[in-house]
Amino acid sequence: MQARRFDLIAFDWDGTLFDSTAIITRCIQEAVRDVGGTVPTDTAASFVIGMALPQALAHAAPDVPPERYPDLAARYRVHYMQHQNDIVLFSGVLELLRALKQQQILLAVATGKSRRGLDEALRVVELQGLFDSSRTADETAGKPHPRMLNELMREFDVAPGRTLMVGDTTHDLQMALNAGCPSVGVGYGAHPHGEFAALQPLFVAHSVRELHDWLLAPG
Known part of the structure; x- marks a missing residue:
């Protein structure tokens, strides 16, 4: 079964993938x-x-x-x-990422963490090889500036309409809007999901299971 059609999915880190x-x-x-x-x-x-x-x-x-x-x-x-x-991945995140990789979707991280902090986190968990690229706040512009997403799209030559941003804050969704990309909000992280509507996410997931089901639904 073919997943919902995005060529590149960029995930925020803290509050989206990590329970931090x-x-x-x-x-x-x-x-x-x-x-x-x-x-x-x-x-x-x-x-x-x-x-x-x-x-x-x-x-x-x-x-x-x-x-x-x-x-x-x-x-x-x-x-x-x-x-x-003490910080762990939300339950179901590894299964979600692996399922997306099986669909040959490019996966990236766009985070407010530092490069050092992200690299340390990637070594702690079993995420090696799952992400095709990443951007951190200390090597580009911080959110909600669109530079992180713009750089990722240029790196893989993917159009904004084929790029999805997934995040738990208004900063993530505003960055996607600024870059001309669709977004999905997750309601289990840092910001109340009631603040998301004005930023026009395609969907708001209230659990990793809901996020998994929406992303892997037939496109």
């Missing part, structure tokens, strides 16, 4: 506390997930002066490193 939202939220809060800023609420801290780290931390801690941003980022990394091995 709660840990990242806590790490942001602890980093802000360490540098003496006003600790953001869970909602405010989780909102910035998916952004490039400097942009995310500045947004989460508006009362921290810019000269303290390097310290803030360093403290975040300390807290995150203490928990990185």
